[in-house]
Amino acid sequence: MLLFRFISKNSKKLSQRGMERTASANMSAMRSACSFAGQTITLAKFFTCNNLIMYQQYLLRRGTSRNTISFYMRRLRSLYNQAVKEGAIQRIPGLFSVVFTGYVRTKKRAVSPDVIRKLKELDLSKNPKLAFWRDIFMLSFYLQGISFVDMVYLKKEDKQEGTIIYERKKTGTQISIPLSTPARAILEKYSQEATLSYLLPFIIDNKKKERTQYETALRTYNRKLKELAKMLGITINLTTYVARHTWATTAFHQGVPVSIISQAMGHKTEEITRIYLASFNMEEMSKAQQAVLSTILPKATNRKEKRKMQRKENGKEFVRHCTSDGQIQCKHKVFD
DSSP states (O other): OBHHHHHHHHHHHHHHTTOHHHHHHHHHHHHHHHHHHOTTOBHHHHSSHHHHHHHHHHHHHTTOOHHHHHHHHHHHHHHHHHHHHTTSSOOOTTGGGGSOOSOOOOOOOOOOHHHHHHHHHOOOTTOHHHHHHHHHHHHHHHTTTOOHHHHHTOBGGGEETTEEEEEOTTTOOEEEEEOOHHHHHHHHHHGGGOOSSBSSTTSOOTTSOHHHHHHHHHHHHHHHHHHHHHHHTOSSOOOTTHHHHHHHHHHHHTTOOHHHHHHHHTOSSHHHHHHHTOOOOHHHHHHHHHHHHTTTSOOOSSHHHHHHHHHHHTTEEEEEEEOTTSOEEEEEEEOO
């Protein structure tokens, strides 16, 4: 049997059972595999150790990230197991051990509260369509970093007495979010455009598949976020996850316990939350270092002298200056 026919048939069955997300993932893996091997390759020819290794090398040459490669391989492995179960192909022990199916931890992107503030205050009165996507980003931040897919599928019934209660798509965890004033304002602003049972105007055509409307909205959202980042003049690429990472990081820096952040974000374990919080900026690390060093430095007669000794202890001489917005910053030079 041809690879693309088997996967297409499998994905159609999944869609009929309401498993649109898995079906979409399988089709994505199929398109990638067929771009390498063509649509005429059979299951038996594709699922060999040598072919999988060459496919992985093909993806690496194209600059595909290791996590994306793993995504494709894990999808193909699942489909391969299904093909074996149906008797369409013979099992090859350890077939997928020759390719990468793991996970590489990536640095989570977050922006400073100042960037969030500038985005909120950005004058988009002449561009209401872009203003809508800015508001959606802000709403994600206001709703404890809610993921875009969960925001799209929020139902009107999920809004209950000043609280949003929903089940996270990824984990099935139920999350309750107190509605803040700015979040309530955004929901009310766009409630008239939400014509169906959903809270926001993403899925608005009952003649089209909900999954298709979600995917279209996601592509548009990411494209508009790039425009917003350019308008703000920031180098960090704004994505749907930035609001989520920023909420978690900001909450942590404000002293919110990891257990509470974990619960707010719907993580199954605190370890997952700690991945979000693993990247401290250098300013915070510097403050932590100073706090530790201050406990062992000689006693100083005044604060100025103590700060000077702390800087020397670090082997750096800091020069203070004021920026145009009145903030005090420090530059340093290393002692010889």
